[in-house]
Amino acid sequence: MIPALSIRAAKTEIDNNLNLQQLAQLFQFKLTENIEYPLQLVWENNQLCLFQTEVKNQGGILVDLCSSQSDYRRNQASIKKEVIARAVGIKPNYRPSVLDATAGLGRDGFVLAALGCQVTWLERNSAVAALLYDGLARAKQDSEIGGWVAQRLKLIYGSALDEQNILASLAADKPDVVYLDPMYPHKKKSAAVKKEMKVFQSLVGADLDSDGLLVSAKKIALKRIVVKRPDYAEPLNNEKPDFTVDSKKHRFDIYLVNV
Numbered sequence: 592m593i594p595a596l597s598i599r600a601a602k603t604e605i606d607n608n609l610n611l612q613q614l615a616q617l618f619q620f621k622l623t624e625n626i627e628y629p630l631q632l633v634w635e636n637n638q639l640c641l642f643q644t645e646v647k648n649q650g651g652i653l654v655d656l657c658s659s660q661s662d663y664r665r666n667q668a669s670i671k672k673e674v675i676a677r678a679v680g681i682k683p684n685y686r687p688s689v690l691d692a693t694a695g696l697g698r699d700g701f702v703l704a705a706l707g708c709q710v711t712w713l714e715r716n717s718a719v720a721a722l723l724y725d726g727l728a729r730a731k732q733d734s735e736i737g738g739w740v741a742q743r744l745k746l747i748y749g750s751a752l753d754e755q756n757i758l759a760s761l762a763a764d765k766p767d768v769v770y771l772d773p774m775y776p777h778k779k780k781s782a783a784v785k786k787e788m789k790v791f792q793s794l795v796g797a798d799l800d801s802d803g804l805l806v807s808a809k810k811i812a813l814k815r816i817v818v819k820r821p822d823y824a825e826p827l828n829n830e831k832p833d834f835t836v837d838s839k840k841h842r843f844d845i846y847l848v849n850v
């Protein structure tokens with residue numbers, strides 16, 4: 592079941608901050624001065640974070656495209672080094688457009704945008720979509736990356752399983768690639784799963800309907816569908832890919848369209 596959430600903020604912000612009011616309205620969150628739920632969105636220092644209220648001394652989860660971690664990933668990203676670049680089919684003179692149809696915290700999509708692809712993040716969980724919306728809005732204001740982020744990254748709030756709606760939102764501008772990275776149950780004991788990942792898992796659940804994503808993606812992608820899987824996982828929907836590209840921890844299953 593999707594957990595209930597609200598956005599906690601100071602009263603002055605609730606009353607006067609138009610960005611916060613717009614964000615709450617877009618994603619249908621109540622604004623409150625109190626902590627109300629075990630998972631709580633919090634508006635602090637002009638950014639949106641997700642906290643697990645019963646855990647002390649934790650950093651919140653947020654989308655921070657300007658953080659040193661994102662900077663490092665972006666600066667290190669190169670067509671040769673990034674396995675994901677090979678998987679989506681980037682070439683020295685070719686950058687496919689990508690629908691990152693299970694965007695999550697947007698990291699993979701951000702790397703592809705940093706490499707020059709036009710990327711649309713698609714996310715169905717309202718809290719995750721709100722975190723992406725906030726992270727994108729802040730990144731667009733950044734003096735270093737704001738220019739290209741505004742040109743290359745977009746967000747749609749909705750489900751990839753609803754392909755008619757998604758095609759309408761894309762204004763029929765179909766992407767070359769649909770990229771899929773649904774949640775997959777971890778094989779290792781949960782202690783091995785990072786704290787941040789655990790909070791994220793309790794927010795979005797297990798994506799039990801993910802097999803259907805391949806069917807929808809085939810109606811949307813012009814050239815290929817790329818599915819990120821843990822190396823031990825079966826292919827999505829048990830459908831054999833046309834080929835795979837392997838990285839250290841993952842494998843990318845690639846399905847070619849219209850061949």
Ligand SMILES: C[S@@+](CC[C@H](N)C(=O)[O-])C[C@H]1O[C@@H](n2cnc3c(N)ncnc32)[C@H](O)[C@@H]1O
Nearest residue numbers: 693694695696697698699714715716750751772
């Ligand atoms: C493992 S995370 C993706 C992580 C992401 N690749 C990254 O780099 O941060 C999976 C995300 O897909 C989203 N998701 C699953 N099924 C979806 C669907 N049908 N439509 C849109 N989003 C979906 C989940 O809500 C979750 O946020």
